Amino acid sequence: MLYLFGTMFILAGLLLSLMACAGYALTIRGNRAALTYGRVGVFGALLTVSALWLMLVALFLARRFEVAYVFQYSSTSLDTFFTIAASWAGQPGSFALWALFSAIVAVLLVGHTRHFEPYVLSIFMGVQVALLILVLIGNPFAPLTDPRTGMLFMPPPTEGHGLNPLLHNFWMIIHPPVVFLGYTLTTVPFAFALGGLLRYDYDGWVTRALPWTLAAWAFLGLGILLGAYWAYETLGWGGYWAWDPVENSSLVPWLVLTALLHSMLVQRTHGGLRRTNVVLSVVAYLAVAYATFLTRSGVLSNFSVHSYVAAGMQSALIVFLALILLGSVVIVLRRLFDMPIRSLNAHLLSRDNFLVLGTLVLLVIATVVVLGTSMPVISAIPGVGHTLQDIFGSTFEINDGSAMTGAPLEDGRFNLAPSFYETTTPILALVMLVLLVVAPLLGWHEANPRTLLRTLLWPFVVAVVSTIVAIILGVRQGMSLGFILVSVLAMGTNILTIVRTMRGGGGWLFTGGQVAHVGLCLLILGVIGSKVYASPDERVLISADETVSIYGFDITFDGWEATQDREGNPDGKGVLNLTISRGGSSFTARPEIYLDQTMGGVMQTPAVRSRIWYDLYVSPVEYLGENDPNRPFLEAGETVSVGPYDITFQGYSIDQDTLGQDGKAKLNAELTVAYEGSETTVMPKIQIDVGEEDEETTFEEIPTTLPGGHPVSTAMEELSSSQRMSMLTQRMVILNIGGLNLPIQPAQAVLTVSTKPLMILVWAGVLICLLGGGVAAFRRHIEGQQRLVRPSRVPVSPVVAGQGSGE
Secondary structure (H helix, E strand, O other): OOOHHHHHHHHHHHHHHHHHHHHHHHHOOOOOOOOHHHHHHHHHHHHHHHHHHHHHHHHHOOOOOOHHHHHHHOOOOOHHHHHHHHOOOOOOHHHHHHHHHHHHHHHHHHHHHHHHHHHHHHHHHHHHHHHHHHHHHHHOOOOOOOOOOOOOOOOOOOOOOOOHHHHHOOHHHHHHHHHHHHHHHHHHEEEEEEEHHHOOOOOHHHHHHHHHHHHHHHHHHHHHHHHHHHHHHOOOOOOOOOOOOOHHHHHHHHHHHHHHHHHHHHHHHHHHHHHHHHHHHHHHHHHHHHHHHHOOOOOOOOOOOOOOOOOHHHHHHHHHHHHHHHHHHHHHHHHHHHHHOOOOOOOOOOOOHHHHHHHHHHHHHHHHHHHHHOOOHHHOOOHHHHHHHHHOOOOOOOOHHHHHHOOOOOOOOOOOOHHHHHHHHHHHHHHHHHHHHHHHHHHOOOOOOHHHHHHHHHHHHHHHHHHHHHHOOOOOOHHHHHHHHHHHHHHHHHHHHHHHHOOOOOOOHHHHHHHHHHOOOOHHHHHHHHHOOOOOOOEEEEEEEOOOEEEEEEEEEEEEEEEEEOOEEEEEEEEEEEEEEEOOOEEEEEEEEEOOOOOEEEEEOOEEEOOOEEEEEEEEEEEOEEOOOOOEEEEEEEEEEEEOEEEEEEEEEEEEEHHOEEEEEEEEEEEEEEOOEEEEOOOEEEEEEEEOOOOOOOEEEEEEEEEOOOOOOHHHHHOOOHHHHHHHOOOOOEEEEOOOOOOOOOOOOEEEEEEOOHHHOOOOOOOHHHHHHHHHHHHHHHHHHHOOOOOOOOOOOOOOOOHOOOO
């Protein structure tokens, strides 16, 4: 029944979205009455998609584990917030969340597109149809069935598999929705660009799409920031930026959106770059579609710790990507060459030329990232992988799959390691910074070189002084010094522009771009400090109540502690209690390390202590509990040295002489003991008394003597019934050896400790950059509301060839 109702909601949303597409398509063809059907489809799709989403969340909150998706990602141990977040932890739920955001944005577009409504919404709802088809394929309401028989589980399970421990993080609640909202908003300029072509309105769409593009840029950037911070505080994800293919897949559309924003400004000012903006709007959404394919088709499963893998999705995602690509190409080619073109300013020192150069640099960076990210796909082409390995492997470090699979992939697939990006992108980023130095000082017409140089004087002095200070502080790498010089210089010219704008009466609304540039400069300075000049990871072994000194800090290990949930119940997790002191002040750090019973792996979360100039990063590697060498634990076939003995546990055997006597039997724990050059078999016994029907089975130890005269027995009497059965079935034993009185080894923790300078600039830089984008979006929204657009209804003849294209 749940499957039926859920599927009905998906199908209803799909049909209403198709109805909206058809209604708007008929409106474009002149049937004004069909506009009503288009709007009914949009609002109806919102209602049905909202209903399916609320139903999915309700199933999670109600712990309906008979639903396969709920069983796979939820459990009774999750609190309310994580139970809701678990609904988007897998592919079906995340596509449903994406479809919900898309339905909401579609309704907002109805009221903000005016004459563009049928053209934009017909495209936008077409994308919504594709999303709902993906939801239907991965149906989150499908019942849980036995994989062997295909039958439903009866009775339904009372417990679920649970959420991956790495996702038990506050940012799981926020990060995915923000990224999907960014993806959704990226659809808007895509739809406006194609709608503008269909409407023969080659300028008006830019005015309407610009605020939405800024919003998409800001939300996608915020999603990248949240993901970076999440990775920073989670071990195994390579720090805040590791050039992981999944991380890159969100970075590429953000870079394209950044390029699009700058080229849009050129068109909005004097009509240049019309064709470029259409193409970039399409490419931005194609980058989103391609990112979806990369992260959800499983092609990156051997190369990324973030990748989804789900059966049956790869073909659907290929079709999704192909339809977006083919549909866009058809519309663009039909109209692109009918667009009028306008030349750019002939003078190099003009803002539009620098914006064009900046756009080109951003696109080159995006292309480099796409190449590296796509290498697992490219190298999967038969006969290509090993050849490309030879080409790229001679210059860059490559990952042939060994990092995650333990052995190279036989078909030659590989991924480019971070060194590829760290080698190719810095020089491009430096060029971009140079453009940021000059561009804010330029007008739309030719600038006076002498005036420009005078304006640059004081920012240049500050930049040189900052670089000298960096040298004094120990910075020696030429590239790092170059970044410091140009970043401070660019920051100075942009701050100067902000001050001039405010003094000139422009107001804070006109400073968004420059604020974003300042944030970018701070980010780059933070990256230089935290990546290039971070201290190496120092590995330390510290015993309980012991203190070690490293990087000027005194670290005392106070023991391991089991933690509790909000209700005060054990949550199965644990922390290392560390007291860290320096210069008379101290604080407590509690990095997590525990064995997750569900996933069967050790979970580790670092402790990060942030200061103004650096972060102290303490990562747990291993916890070694208190060890009593007089009580060794052995598995069958294992040998352990205890005092003068080398003891090997061979397994258990039944004493045949006692079998079946009054419900009693004796087990022998067979030990091979090497002592003073000779081997002896020693068998401490365990007498098992099954007792009467209602009585509990008892275990009695029967000790024996080791060759050196020390008594030895098993420790079965001290264990619970379930522990005894586990020890017997898994052929494990705990021995008690008397008389040796070996000292007990205290609990120990293995840590890695490092310092990461200027991390505050990384986070502050991104936030300031996004703040600038938000200010710019607000300004463009206001301007878009005030500006009347009178689009042409027929194609306009191109400008004569002699005037140049400006493309």
